[in-house]
C-alpha cells in the first residue's frame with residue numbers, strides 16, 4: 680500500500696466486479712439507443728475507460744473537463760469548464776460518467792448546462808457517492824459504492840493532481856493535506872510506493 684494511504688476502501692478486485700455489474704445494467708437500458716458516454720476529466724478517466732469496455736451496445740465517447748477542487752480537499756464552489764463537448768447532443772442519450780459525487784456542485788452545474796442542450800435523455804453514473812449532507816441534491820441512476828465522508832484518492836481521484844494512478848480507492852492520510860507531510864514526490868524510492 681502507498682505510504683500516504685491509511686486505508687484501502689475499495690480494492691482493484693471490487694472495482695472490477697462493480698464495473699462489470701454496472702456495464703451489464705447500462706447495456707440493458709441503452710439497447711437500440713444512440714448512447715453518448717460523457718466522461719468528466721480528469722477524475723473519471725480510468726472509470727470510463729473500464730466501464731466503456733463493459734458496455735456491450737454501440738456508443739460514442741466524449742469528455743468535458745470540469746474542475747472545482749484545485750489543490751484543495753474542499754470544493755472552491757466555482758465549477759470551471761475548460762473543455763467542452765465536440766458537438767450537439769439533441770439526438771443523443773447522454774450518460775454522464777463521474778468518479779465521485781461529494782458536495783454535488785459539479786454535477787448540479789453540469790446537469791443544468793446539458794439540459795439546456797436538449798439531449799434525448801440525461802442520466803448519471805458515479806463510481807462513488809459520499810455519505811454527507813450535499814450542497815446540491817443529485818439523483819444518481821447508477822452508483823458504484825457509497826463511501827464515508829473522508830478524502831479519498833486513487834483510480835482517477837487526486838489530491839493536488841497526485842495519486843490518480845493508484846489502482847484502488849484509498850483514504851488519504853490527513854497529515855498529507857494538513858501540511859506536515861508532502862504528497863508523493865517524483866523522487867520516491869521503490870520502497871515508498
Ligand SMILES: O=P(O)(O)OC[C@H]1O[C@H](OP(=O)(O)OP(=O)(O)O)[C@H](O)[C@@H]1O
Nearest residue numbers: 720721722746747748781782783784785
Ligand atoms: O460533488 P463535488 O463536490 O463537486 O465533487 C466531485 C467532483 O470533484 C472532483 O473533480 P475536481 O474538481 O477535483 O477535478 P478533477 O476531476 O480534474 O480532479 C471529482 O472528480 C468530481 O468531478
Ligand code: HPA
Nearest residue numbers: 781829830831832836837
Ligand atoms: O474525496 C475526494 N477525493 C478526490 N477528489 C474529490 N473530489 C471531490 N471529493 C473528492
Ligand SMILES: [Mg+2]
Nearest residue numbers: 722748749837
Ligand atoms: Mg480533483
